[in-house]
Amino acid sequence: MQTEKEIVEELCSKFGFLKDKIYVKRQKRIFTEFLAKEEFEQVLHYAHDKLGFYRASHVVGTDEGNDLGFIYLLSNGDGIILALKEKAPKSDPVINSMTDVYPSLEQHERELVDLFGAVVEGLPEGPSYPLPDGWPKGSYPMRKDWNPNYFDRNTMTYNPPTGDEKKEGGSN
Amino acid sequence: MSKKNKNNRIVLPIGPQHPSLKEPASFKITLEGEKVVNAVIGVGYNHRGLEKACESRNYIQDLYLIERVCGICSHTHSTAYCQGIEELAGLTVPRRAAYIRVIVAELERLHSHLLWLGVAAHEIGFDTLFMYTWRDREKVLDILAEVCGNRVNYGINTIGGVRRDIDEMMLQDISKMADALEDQIKYYLDLALTETTLSVRLAGVGKLSREDALRFGVVGPVARSAGIADDVRVTEPYAAYGEVSVKPVTDTRADVLGRTVVRIKEMLESLNIIRFCIKNLPDGDIAVKAPLRIPAGEVISRTEAPRGENIHFIRSNGTDRPERVRVRAPSEANWRGVKHMLEGGYLADVPITIAAIDPCYSCTDRAIVIDSGSRTEVMDWQSLRQYSIDWYKKQGIDVSSVKLPTREYY
Numbered sequence: 235m236q237t238e239k240e241i242v243e244e245l246c247s248k249f250g251f252l253k254d255k256i257y258v259k260r261q262k263r264i265f266t267e268f269l270a271k272e273e274f275e276q277v278l279h280y281a282h283d284k285l286g287f288y289r290a291s292h293v294v295g296t297d298e299g300n301d302l303g304f305i306y307l308l309s310n311g312d313g314i315i316l317a318l319k320e321k322a323p324k325s326d327p328v329i330n331s332m333t334d335v336y337p338s339l340e341q342h343e344r345e346l347v348d349l350f351g352a353v354v355e356g357l358p359e360g361p362s363y364p365l366p367d368g369w370p371k372g373s374y375p376m377r378k379d380w381n382p383n384y385f386d387r388n389t390m391t392y393n394p395p396t397g398d399e400k401k402e403g404g405s406n
Numbered sequence: 407m408s409k410k411n412k413n414n415r416i417v418l419p420i421g422p423q424h425p426s427l428k429e430p431a432s433f434k435i436t437l438e439g440e441k442v443v444n445a446v447i448g449v450g451y452n453h454r455g456l457e458k459a460c461e462s463r464n465y466i467q468d469l470y471l472i473e474r475v476c477g478i479c480s481h482t483h484s485t486a487y488c489q490g491i492e493e494l495a496g497l498t499v500p501r502r503a504a505y506i507r508v509i510v511a512e513l514e515r516l517h518s519h520l521l522w523l524g525v526a527a528h529e530i531g532f533d534t535l536f537m538y539t540w541r542d543r544e545k546v547l548d549i550l551a552e553v554c555g556n557r558v559n560y561g562i563n564t565i566g567g568v569r570r571d572i573d574e575m576m577l578q579d580i581s582k583m584a585d586a587l588e589d590q591i592k593y594y595l596d597l598a599l600t601e602t603t604l605s606v607r608l609a610g611v612g613k614l615s616r617e618d619a620l621r622f623g624v625v626g627p628v629a630r631s632a633g634i635a636d637d638v639r640v641t642e643p644y645a646a647y648g649e650v651s652v653k654p655v656t657d658t659r660a661d662v663l664g665r666t667v668v669r670i671k672e673m674l675e676s677l678n679i680i681r682f683c684i685k686n687l688p689d690g691d692i693a694v695k696a697p698l699r700i701p702a703g704e705v706i707s708r709t710e711a712p713r714g715e716n717i718h719f720i721r722s723n724g725t726d727r728p729e730r731v732r733v734r735a736p737s738e739a740n741w742r743g744v745k746h747m748l749e750g751g752y753l754a755d756v757p758i759t760i761a762a763i764d765p766c767y768s769c770t771d772r773a774i775v776i777d778s779g780s781r782t783e784v785m786d787w788q789s790l791r792q793y794s795i796d797w798y799k800k801q802g803i804d805v806s807s808v809k810l811p812t813r814e815y816y
Binding site: 259260262263265288289290291292294295296297305307311312313315317336337338340341342360361362363364365366375376382 | 432451453620622624636642719730739
């Protein structure tokens, strides 16, 4: 069994860019800072192929202001979770699907598309998840600037105030 | 309802109101004769936006939202959530509270597995077993109501501990229930292994090999039935599990029969854990005071739900509201495996194969606090029953002649 510290040391020795960007948060938890797309993918493949992180439990989408954050939670047989982070600008929110390595991520990555407006290249074809048919295009409910008070469920339209118009209860 | 394509295959849409459970999901099944060659699963019909709602409410309000992620395994969600907040706030839960969390968690596992066994029996037309298991489940629900005040959505957890203590009378009732239930569970285990209605019907159905289970990242009894000894209670003991001996139950059949056997044996294990906790329940406080504002940070908290690993990701920002809450319920991890289980199997096995991952669905919730204006009244179980009887009487339905179980019932 590799300890959390040994895993961090191996990753740092393999990937110089991880220095000061990866740390043991506590027992069974390793976190990284947000990495560039290419760096993130190299580390993810290595963790899967060489370090026994066989399971991808989850992807957490986050709104990081001008960027979208994607936190991939990988775990190994000893129950250690590696929280591997990448981000992409909202102006060009393109990431690559990791479903070729972890098929279990399919539904989680679809969620990033629907709820955060990410563009996940290489995602297998299939039904969208979880928003219903007819959901307004360009409306991403888990972004911080999306306010449920402006969504009309009868017409399925999102109507934020324009200009100086203020709507009662508009703060989120 | 179905259409033939040029390869002489039939595409059969099943759902969203589907034959397994009372929760919407759609399955587009492509058939060659009776064989399933492709399955496309569509979920999300009941997405309630809980995570978005959490961002605009404070941590205590969110606790009650989170508890309603699932009506069956609500305690595992509130435990994962509370543990996460407690870690961010640097709180240590009193040992007595940790033990109570474990007792309720194992009671929850018992009623969830009994419910599943009944559903599985129903899917294969074995309704006698369905009646038996749901009768026994009532015994567990009665105990949960006595201990927590509710049959489901127990409301026992709070940030920093638990909201209710367990008294000596309750402990005795739990012990009696455990003794009565043990014989029944052993009978079900014998039934699963020897009664051909189960052992032959379920064998070889919904196969998911160990390799595929690892590849698709399935969790809980689905993974353990493929020989993967993965159980959060062991790999990362939380609450009082570090003081309890938990043996992960595994099987090598890797099919629906294996999942059945694992769940039944897990119930026996749950009884052992409950008995240990009752015997060793420490004295002391049941909660510590938690701050309203939680220091900024990120946490990944997890528990072993009846259906498997349950993960909560929480990001705090120093205010009284979380920045981000993300819940990964175990069923979410198992859907990808279902697709693989269905493909290559037979149409007639589709309902039981879907049911065999025990996908989550909601139950009726009940309340114990009546708040009318300035009056707030906490009701005990008997008065809650009486309230229910009176309420129905006003609707013109008299259920007062129905005989209710008493303590001697066990």
